[in-house]
Amino acid sequence: MTDRDCEWLRAVADELALGVLPGQERAEAIAHLDRCPACRERVEHLTFVGDGLLSLLPGSEPPAGFETRVTDRLGLNRPARRWRPRAGVAVAAAVATALGFGFGGWAVGTAIEGASAPPSRSSQPPGSAHGLLAASLLAPGHRPVGRIFAYTGHPGWVYMSVHLGRDGSGSDSRAGDASEAAGSRDGYPEAGKVGCRLERTDGTSVHLGEFSLDDAGRGYWGAPTRVDPATVSGARLLAADGSVLATARFDAGHNQ
Amino acid sequence: MRRLGLPLGRLSDEALLAGMATGAPETALAFVRRFQRMVFGIAVAVVDDPQLAEDIAQQTFERAWRHAQVYDSRRGSVKTWLGTITHNLAIDAVRARKATPVSPEDLDALLGIVTRTPEQWALADEAASRIRAAVAGLPRQQARAVVMAGIYGMTARQISEFEGIPLGTAKTRIRTAMGKLRTVLEPERADHD
Numbered sequence: 085m086t087d088r089d090c091e092w093l094r095a096v097a098d099e100l101a102l103g104v105l106p107g108q109e110r111a112e113a114i115a116h117l118d119r120c121p122a123c124r125e126r127v128e129h130l131t132f133v134g135d136g137l138l139s140l141l142p143g144s145e146p147p148a149g150f151e152t153r154v155t156d157r158l159g160l161n162r163p164a165r166r167w168r169p170r171a172g173v174a175v176a177a178a179v180a181t182a183l184g185f186g187f188g189g190w191a192v193g194t195a196i197e198g199a200s201a202p203p204s205r206s207s208q209p210p211g212s213a214h215g216l217l218a219a220s221l222l223a224p225g226h227r228p229v230g231r232i233f234a235y236t237g238h239p240g241w242v243y244m245s246v247h248l249g250r251d252g253s254g255s256d257s258r259a260g261d262a263s264e265a266a267g268s269r270d271g272y273p274e275a276g277k278v279g280c281r282l283e284r285t286d287g288t289s290v291h292l293g294e295f296s297l298d299d300a301g302r303g304y305w306g307a308p309t310r311v312d313p314a315t316v317s318g319a320r321l322l323a324a325d326g327s328v329l330a331t332a333r334f335d336a337g338h339n340q
Numbered sequence: 341m342r343r344l345g346l347p348l349g350r351l352s353d354e355a356l357l358a359g360m361a362t363g364a365p366e367t368a369l370a371f372v373r374r375f376q377r378m379v380f381g382i383a384v385a386v387v388d389d390p391q392l393a394e395d396i397a398q399q400t401f402e403r404a405w406r407h408a409q410v411y412d413s414r415r416g417s418v419k420t421w422l423g424t425i426t427h428n429l430a431i432d433a434v435r436a437r438k439a440t441p442v443s444p445e446d447l448d449a450l451l452g453i454v455t456r457t458p459e460q461w462a463l464a465d466e467a468a469s470r471i472r473a474a475v476a477g478l479p480r481q482q483a484r485a486v487v488m489a490g491i492y493g494m495t496a497r498q499i500s501e502f503e504g505i506p507l508g509t510a511k512t513r514i515r516t517a518m519g520k521l522r523t524v525l526e527p528e529r530a531d532h533d
Binding site: 099102104106130132142143144146150153154155157160233235243304 | 347348351352354355358359361362363364365366367368369372373376377378379380381382384385390393394397398401402405413414416420423424427428431453454465467468471472475486487489490491493494495496497511514515518519521522525526
């Protein structure tokens with residue numbers, strides 16, 4: 085990288101960010117960005133401006149039946165038997181989505197804790213509507229640190245957003261790099277991953293997966309899994325050493 | 341935690357996208373309902389053909405569903421990501437159909453739309469109202485250049501031919517306009533970082 089390269093990049097950065105730089109120049113610009121973080125940041129900022137321009141376009145109601153045509157096109161309006169072949173694709177997409185969000189790990193239902201047998205697969209009350217469970221994730225000091233959603237339809241899924249923060253009282257993580265130990269109870273593990281377990285009313289729990297938090301203690305994570313509203317009781321967010329970072333609970337009257 | 345108490349429509353955009361990727365029909369429908377006006381709006385503004393715009397909007401949702409894995413929340417919102425997909429598809433469609441992506445009348449009409457500032461729009465989205473005001477405040481020639489490039493996907497050479505100006509002048513107009521808009525949006529960007 086030379087100053088001359090950067091100077092040239094600055095001259096074409098706006099067109100590059102707007103996606104209108106012609107082929108050869110575009111290829112050269114992208115090659116330069118690969119090795120120049122400063123220019124990359126400049127183009128990212130300009131791309132933000134381009135996105136802003138699109139936000140000025142007014143919304144417009146599509147023709148009647150649009151939703152149906154889209155879901156038909158995705159193969160989601162067909163009877164279950166017909167879209168079953170999609171299941172593998174869908175799960176793969178969900179796995180990939182999780183990875184795209186910066187999530188790691190994918191071991192749904194593979195690590196049951198506790199002595200009780202897992203609940204029956206048909207335990208959902210007949211005729212019950214599929215829906216969405218939601219709860220706050222609470223740190224041990226009852227500080228809200230995120231939300232968890234669990235979808236009870238087929239296929240079911242769990243999604244959570246977490247923001248543990250670095251400045252919780254008593255957090256060892258304030259010590260910065262010196263704090264390598266995961267599992268600070270009111271902060272977050274600076275290294276390694278956090279894990280999520282779904283808890284059941286019979287005392288068992290299932291490991292859903294692991295994901296990483298960013299430097300600010302934020303993370304988003306999702307996973308496909310069967311969620312039985314009759315037996316699921318809550319969730320736990322665990323540090324790498326097994327300590328509990330946060331918990332979520334059902335309403336008292338949730339089951340039965 | 342509440343049972344069945346939260347409608348899918350109240351789920352965050354990211355959660356809805358993650359749910360849609362699992363193939364859940366209800367979630368996909370909720371996702372389409374949430375973004376269809378925006379997606380169709382971008383498509384129809386760029387291609388000016390409702391039938392083609394619908395096809396582009398359908399392709400957008402199909403692409404979002406198939407490529408949800410490349411979505412990275414650190415690089416922008418779901419809305420922005422979806423808008424970019426729509427825009428790219430619309431630009432491709434326009435380039436395939438016409439040598440010049442825009443007519444003078446369309447350009448003036450669109451400039452009027454993106455620089456008008458109805459009160460309800462300003463209230464609905466502060467960032468959009470700021471950039472709208474910034475575009476409206478640009479010299480007309482610069483506003484035309486940045487809209488031609490940013491919305492119709494016209495290259496600097498196409499703009500120079502369309503406007504009857506030297507290529508260097510077209511590039512300068514784009515660059516100057518983008519510089520001014522960037523300055524206006526910098527505080528917003530900092531908020532996101």
